[in-house]
Amino acid sequence: MAQTILAVDDSASMRQMVSFTLRRAGYEVVEAVDGVEALDYARANTVDLVLTDVNMPKMDGITLVRELRQLNPYKFIPMLVLTTEAGPEKKLQGKQAGATGWLVKPFNPEKLLATIAKVL
């Protein structure tokens, strides 16, 4: 069965781009527009990987990762944050919240797939 990835981003074009790339590579993709929606989905379903933007309305990506790590089924699920802030403090925040790693925007489809392949 194809692995499922939860893609969280408030920008529709980024979601489309991510989903399109991942689906073509054979993954199942579930989209969410912010942390709240993602968390709601995650509480009811399980996924194999979470890919989230950092800056989002309602709930940001760092908080989302922290919240997800509290959920039992998500203790050992890889979670990647998409970030444009290549600065060390954002990465550190992500790590402390429990993110597996990050992907620095802008990225191209190949980079996205390579990064996902690192953890799946």
Next chain:
Amino acid sequence: MTLDPAMEEILKVFFEESTECLSAMESGLLTLGTGADCETINTIFRAAHSIKGGAGTLGLMEVSHFTHAVETLLDQMRTGERAVSADAVQILLRAVDVIREMMDAALARQSIPTPAAAAVTAELELLLDERIPRAPAAASQPPPVPSVAPTLRCGWRIEFRPHESLFKTCNDPLRMFAQLAKIGDLTSTPHLHALPRFGQFDPSLCYVSWSLILHGAADKAQIEEVFDWVDANSVIEIEPLESPDATTLEASTAPCATATAPPPCAPTSPRVGVESGSIRVGTEKVDALINLVGELVITQSMLSRFIDHCDPNDLEALRRGLILLSRNTRDLQESVLKIRMLPISFSFNRFPRLVHELSRKLGKKVELKLNGEHTELDKTVLEKIADPLVHLARNALDHGLETPQQRVAAGKSETGTLELTAYHEGGSIIIEVKDDGAGIDKAKVLAKARARGLVEQDANLSDDQIHNLIFLPGFSTAEKVSDVSGRGVGMDVVRRNINDIGGHVQIASAESRGTCIRIRLPLTLAILEGQMLRVGQEIYVVSLVSIIETVQPSREQISSIVGQVDLLRHRGDFLPIIRLHELFDVAHERASLTGGLLVVVEADGQRAALLVDELLAQQQVVIKSLDTNFKHVRGLAGATIHGDGTVALIIDVPGVIRTFVCKQAERVGRAA
């Protein structure tokens, strides 16, 4: 980069989305002017951030780079490093314009760099440098890591002592080793001395550390990248294996190591694209449609069941089915029309910016009030009304509102008010542009109109007629032509544009109290509230909003003048009588005007009376374009189809009046 169709689609979505982001930035920035609030700055920042991220990912590097500086500035404001100053807001507003231009250029596949961009970038950088010395704007991409100790033939020794919480972020050493094995020849030695007894063993913790030897041409950066996500509490030591010729290798390979990331692909492929208008529709509207179609299917099965078990005694079932069908159809029609409906805020949104800039330029203090922004109207109407509205608002600011000094002298508050209001009234939308300025100076308007020969020197005009003079072509009262408004090509164009979409303009003004311009617009251009008229055997439709009243004139009300023009004396005016049967060359019943039915219509401020044989029902008609199905016919706005399949032509009232005037002129010309 060859763009496949799916990428094109994504780009399109991105453009639509950025338009929204840009409006969000703009309106946010404008409220910032009145006092900083954290959430607003955050919203603006997020919008800029989205644009930058999306643009970068989609290969619009110029946009991404430019937005980076904007984002940096906003970030400093957000974190409180920098105060929100009027200057900064001004620059950011201009940056928004630049981004918009860049997006437009990218959408049209033109080359992106604009001179304005360079200027604004320079200003942004200046501002950024002022306080906090920082990296140049191009830092949006991670700078290529300079390889201090690059390629060594023989390899590396890696000591990896992960923190015991390594697994908790789901970083699996096995995967890292697999990656290392891809870039070189890997041997690993695990150190198990920290393993606890089985009883105390916690499977979620990492107790093992490793010594790794990697042989091969990998450089240090590549190895560091593998361990990039391992947190700071773990220990990673990467050391080169001793090699006799290490130094020479280092020297020879160092320059190549800096050539990293491939250049970003620019969207260069020329494309002949026809821009297809698209609408973003709320899901609930689509759901409503799906729901209705479901209902329709049920009704259909109900009716076909009736046919299968046709029982002449049970006509009630058929009647019920048909009632249901007509209700479904009506609901469906309404829902489909709703999809084209957009809130007028799409058009109102540009006004805060406009008023902000104009009032600065004119040195006036203006408060803008927007009411009824959620009023929805057809997308086409909305697009066509945008420019006239801007023009009216400019006029109000330029000619209507006074300077603070003048206002104080007139006993008013220093700040003027410009109010834009939209609401429903009957089957129409009303938009009002209202200011509390000086009002229309009647004496000045009249003098100007006389000087231009637009009215007779001795004509006696009512206030209303004088106000309406400003809609005449070639009329402008501005004492000097400013770059804001006042080239005299304004109000007549405004009125024509509004008439073209079936709307009306009214003006009310009180000296020193202000002016209110009221625009009545049809809800949609697809459906018309029509009055059916019969002329001989033909049925015509006239838009209900253009009908003033219908009269049966007495003999005294009709006067004929030479050149065969008949006039109807009506409420103190003389209106030309247009015989529709003559104009359209069809048979008719009634020859005499007295006792005939005259429909008084108005368009472009001109009134006329149409002679018809009979008034039929009033009903909503669906407009079918003649231009696309046949060709443009003067005097006709389109056609519609009746329940019995016959076609009725829709009369274009302004067109009919113009055609009549032309024919009249021809006739007079021939007679002379």
